[in-house]
Amino acid sequence: MYYYWHGGDIKKAETEIFKGITLKGKYDVVENAFIQATLIDPYSIDLKFSLASTQIIQKKIPDALQIYKQILHLDPNHFNTNLVYGVYSRINGDEKTYNRSIAKLKKIDSKKANEYLQKIKQTEETMEEKLNVEVPANLPANGHAIVILGYALGEDASMKPTLIERLKAGLAIAKKYPNSKIIVSGGVPKQGVTEADAMSKWLISQGIPKERILLESNSTDTVENGLFSTAILEKENIKDITLVTSASHIRRALTVFKEASDFYDKMNGKKSNRKFTNMVYLDYASLAEAQKVPNDEKLVIYRDLFRTSGIWQYPGLQR
Template sequence: MNNLKKKLGLALALTLSTATFATAYATSEPETAQTADVHVNSIRNDESTSDRIEKYKEMAMYYYWHGGDIKQAEEEIFKGITLKGKYDVVENAFKAASSLDPYDLDLKFSLASTQIIQKKTAEALETYNQILNLDPNHFNANLLYGVYSKVNGDHASYKKAISKLKQIDAKKANEYLQKLETTESIIKEKLNTSAPSNLPQKDHAIVILGYALADDGSMREPLIERLKAGLAIAKQYPNSKIIVTGGVPKKGITEADAMSSWLISQGIEKDRIILENKSTDTVENALFTTEKLVKDGIRDVTLVTSASHMRRALTVFKEASDFYDKMTGESSERNFTNVVYLDYPSIEEAHEVSKDEIFVICRDLFRTSGIWQYPDLQR
């Protein structure tokens, strides 16, 4: 920990103290031009290789969360490379770090993850292939290379990867095949625009997923629409608990805080509402909420989110629930139903699943299963 603080301090010493940066990072507030400049100006070739690698990793994670001065990064660090957005900075930071240490497979894995985020499938598959050339028994790289190849239409590479996974660890390979089979079933599930009529009257919770707040802390339309859908179910099932989940603060207000206040203003009793206000994305929504489901003995869950988000949400909540069952040694047999805010022109269009959506669903399934997209840095 002391070494990490020292390295972070070096990266920020020019214009910002480590304490100031830690506060900005923890609260996820919009960055200023000053904080963006820190990451660009702090990497110099007269520093040790390890320090430069750490600073590239720190730059990558900072831009992953906050964005920054793209033009300055383009002109001062990644000369000759046109950057189109914050993930370009993340990608090129990991490329630079990997060039400094081509033996570090975690850096290559992080690079591939960023390429997947940007829908650069061919580039990501090539990066995974580099990892496998160096370590043919790398379980996670084989898994992701195989599954993403299949989504991309390359079934031969998928079959080859699965065969290799079974050689490496047959039990673990079969567990992932079961997860993928479950996910395929979820993708085919019907999306409901209103609550089913037969939901349990006991040990049931309505889980409303958050959506990023505006910079002033106000709720955007998708979040308000999700809340309206959740409120309708809450009125129909007055004995059900309501869990609001989302932790990224804006102006000191988390999504869960804002959601709770809105529900209370609509007549929902405060003691019905459970706040999950630590999560930063869908995967953490699922993991942190499931912990609360276990604690409260809740067996049945109705997820509420946008139609475009529901299949991914169901996938990660099912995976998180299975993980907690495994960890606690219990079989909750937790049942998930769904109600969506329809953010498509029609329900028929909502049921059409694109290749891009399947990529994102698989990515978050793997993250929920314990495979960090940025090893040791970010789930």
């Protein structure tokens, strides 16, 4: 896990930890570590769940499904495993297993099962939403925020073209709606500069007043973008949000932000009725192509939905 979070010398890991197993990248390191851990402690469900999570990250769905089946043989009433096993089976083309899993979830905890069915329904609807490549019309003049999601900086802290294109889209909205706040979301500092720092500086250079910009500079991925930005939305009492990112990323981002907003509502005992619109940088050949949702994208959308809803990828280690 240290290697997963911080990187390291693959050759050294091959020699000292994995005794000659050839590794291709950090996820190989983590997967092999959990394989060994499950052999050392075959009773640990958390270790098996972590192994399957690593396989899901690598899009090894059949391998992960086999591990989930092992968990369910040991603990048939494990709610989280029944849930992810059913949904990932459905993405893999197995509707019967999905239906059996949902029926099992209702027996284990009907209230919680129905809550997740609502999350799944909302996610399916989000995947059908129209992507906007132009500034949305009729956005509210007040109580509205533009949330621009970050993208990894270069080692020299420079912004890559993808991030600049997202900023251009956000800038177009900001010019049309001058009363809207702008949240720039992204951490992972390079040379002491976070994504949010770089984004804010760029927007200011384009004539946006500094006081319009709110920095969210702690997130390291989409789930944290959603959770940490929602905390800002709560503080600022913002109910209307236009989310700006790449077309290939927007459905996952919207899913995460909606789930994060629902969680804050539940935690605070209220109904904020936040409205989400979108504007995208088109990183596809055409808008028609961008509207399609391939299975690989569905996989990461649901993976991040589950993480945002409180299911840890690596129980006790990492959401």
